[in-house]
Amino acid sequence: MNILYHHRTQGTGAEGVHIAYVIKGLRELGHRVDIASPTDKEPSSSAGNSPYAKRVGMKSNLLNFISRILPQFGFELLEIFYNFSVIRKLERKVKTKKYQFIYERQAFFLFAGAHIARKHSLPYIVEVNEMAGEQRVRRQVFTAIAKKIEKKVFNQADAIIVVSEHLKKKIEDLGVDGEKIHIVENGVDEGMFDIAVDESQVREKHQADENTVVIGFVGWFVAWHKLDKLIDAIAQLDTGQSVQLWLVGDGNLKQSLTDRALERGISQNLIFTGAIPYKEIPKYLKAMDVCVIPDSNEYRSPIKMFEYMAMAKTVVAPAYEPINKVINDGVDGVIFPPHDWNALASTLNRVIKDSVLREDIGVRARKKIISKYLWINNAKKVINIYQEFDKSDCEHHSIGQ
Numbered sequence: 001m002n003i004l005y006h007h008r009t010q011g012t013g014a015e016g017v018h019i020a021y022v023i024k025g026l027r028e029l030g031h032r033v034d035i036a037s038p039t040d041k042e043p044s045s046s047a048g049n050s051p052y053a054k055r056v057g058m059k060s061n062l063l064n065f066i067s068r069i070l071p072q073f074g075f076e077l078l079e080i081f082y083n084f085s086v087i088r089k090l091e092r093k094v095k096t097k098k099y100q101f102i103y104e105r106q107a108f109f110l111f112a113g114a115h116i117a118r119k120h121s122l123p124y125i126v127e128v129n130e131m132a133g134e135q136r137v138r139r140q141v142f143t144a145i146a147k148k149i150e151k152k153v154f155n156q157a158d159a160i161i162v163v164s165e166h167l168k169k170k171i172e173d174l175g176v177d178g179e180k181i182h183i184v185e186n187g188v189d190e191g192m193f194d195i196a197v198d199e200s201q202v203r204e205k206h207q208a209d210e211n212t213v214v215i216g217f218v219g220w221f222v223a224w225h226k227l228d229k230l231i232d233a234i235a236q237l238d239t240g241q242s243v244q245l246w247l248v249g250d251g252n253l254k255q256s257l258t259d260r261a262l263e264r265g266i267s268q269n270l271i272f273t274g275a276i277p278y279k280e281i282p283k284y285l286k287a288m289d290v291c292v293i294p295d296s297n298e299y300r301s302p303i304k305m306f307e308y309m310a311m312a313k314t315v316v317a318p319a320y321e322p323i324n325k326v327i328n329d330g331v332d333g334v335i336f337p338p339h340d341w342n343a344l345a346s347t348l349n350r351v352i353k354d355s356v357l358r359e360d361i362g363v364r365a366r367k368k369i370i371s372k373y374l375w376i377n378n379a380k381k382v383i384n385i386y387q388e389f390d391k392s393d394c395e396h397h398s399i400g401q
Contacts, residue, residue: 002097006036006090006113007043007105008082013220014303015129017278019043019105021189025379034097036089038082073141076109080145083112090116101125101386106153108132108146114153123390125382126157130299131170150174158389161382163301164322170299180389184381185326186301187373192282193310195366199286206271208287212242213352216288218281218304221251226295228253228260229341233294235264236345239352243269248284250275285311289358290351293317294344301326306373309333309365314351314358316344326373332364 005023009015020043023033035042090112093099101123104113117124132146140146151174154160160181162168172178208214215234219225227247234245247257247270254272261270276284285291291308293315301322308315309332317323318338327333334351336343351358 001031001100003031003033004036004090004093004099004102005033005104006086006102008038008079008086008107008110009105010039015105016043017303018129018186021187021375022379022382024189025376026382028376029379029383031383034093034099036086036093038086076140076142079107079109080142083110083115086112087115094120094122100390101158103127103382105129106150108140109142109149111149111153114156118156123158123386124156125159125161125386126153127161128154128167128171129163131167151176159385161385164299165325166298166321182381182385184378185322185373186303186306187375187378188303188306188310188369189375190310190370192279193285193307194282195286195312197282197286199283202283202287206244206246206273206287208244209242212244213239213290214244214246214288215290215292215348215352216246216248216284217292217294218248218284218307220249221247221253221257223253224295224297227257229344230292230294231257231260231264231266231270233341233345233348234269235266236342237349237352239349241352243352244271245269246271246273246284246288248273248276248281281307282311285313288313289355290314290316290348292344292348293323295338296320296323298322305333306369310369312362312366314361315365316347316351326368327365330361332361332368334361 003026007019009019023035023043026033094116099122102113102117103125104110104127106126106128113126114124116122132140132143132150154171154174154176158180160171160176161184162171162181163183163185165183168178168181168183171181203209203214217225217227217230221227231245234243237243245266258267258270261267273284285308291304291313293302293305296302296318298320299322302317305315305317305323305326315327315333317327317333317335319329319335320338323335327335329335334347336347
């Protein structure tokens with residue numbers, strides 16, 4: 001079938017990974033997927049890059065520049081007016097090809113896909129990863145407008161895909177029919193995250209010998225990841241072992257994290273690898289002994305959790321609902337109470353000292369991910385969701401005749 005996939009991102013970071021691999025999965029199932037986005041690039045060309053890495057292409061550079069210099073209200077006005085420019089693009093596509101449905105990754109103030117779907121009587125699936133009023137890099141200004149648009153889009157959608165129970169409930173609280181809301185957690189690509197990859201050069205590059213325990217984090221250096229608290233936890237360790245903390249990625253907090261490590265007396269333990277290509281991530285994860293998610297929230301399904309586990313690593317993460325749903329504490333990962341930084345330190349102490357525990361947890365973690373949480377399975381779920389409501393519509397029309 002033909003699917004029109006629309007998103008309003010630059011296709012980088014975790015969102016780029018999600019977009020790229022859902023589309024890849026749909027195509028592997030034999031479906032034709034056309035993409036509409038601000039850059040009109042295939043997301044696989046930039047998936048997984050740091051948001052602070054150099055952008056590729058004139059459009060992308062311009063968008064990045066505008067987002068930095070505009071005050072927040074001006075940037076949000078641009079987000080609203082984006083709808084009118086992309087509506088023309090979507091209009092051209094639906095007039096030249098017959099699509100079975102439109103799939104749209106929801107973003108604040110976005111209604112273009114819903115508008116085109118209604119105008120052309122096309123089935124419409126919307127994917128929701130966060131909602132208006134939730135945390136952004138910058139404080140949201142026109143929250144009330146964003147919420148009104150969300151409610152209208154959600155009510156119009158034939159199906160809504162979310163990554164957590166929290167998001168499902170938030171949408172139901174708007175009066176949206178819960179029967180059409182489907183929880184589909186994030187996942188990994190099994191071929192990409194192959195534990196047979198050779199990590200020896202990575203450890204050698206960062207001078208981590210066989211006796212060094214490497215604690216790792218992969219992602220953006222932004223405030224909500226609480227990397228400062230991870231540095232504090234490393235400073236509390238009393239394992240008597242050589243420990244390195246690898247921060248893989250980039251971001252505007254790099255200098256403050258460097259200063260924090262110096263203040264805590266562990267600057268010699270802190271390694272900044274810099275932003276690396278997404279295809280290199282499995283090597284870095286293989287080189288780590290423990291992978292950490294210092295903080296998250298009730299609505300996110302962290303892609304890094306699935307990637308850590310797929311590489312057979314012990315994951316230490318906070319006990320939020322989307323994480324608890326995947327990790328069985330002490331069996332295929334280790335969780336700690338959110339924002340209990342002493343508990344984070346003691347948990348790290350425990351897993352660093354017990355290599356056998358880390359090995360056992362890692363084996364079970366990979367087994368779970370490969371059996372349940374693959375992107376190809378998510379693509380199958382999208383098609384099943386479409387077929388369910390399409391069948392329901394056919395039955396409804398048949399009864400009405």
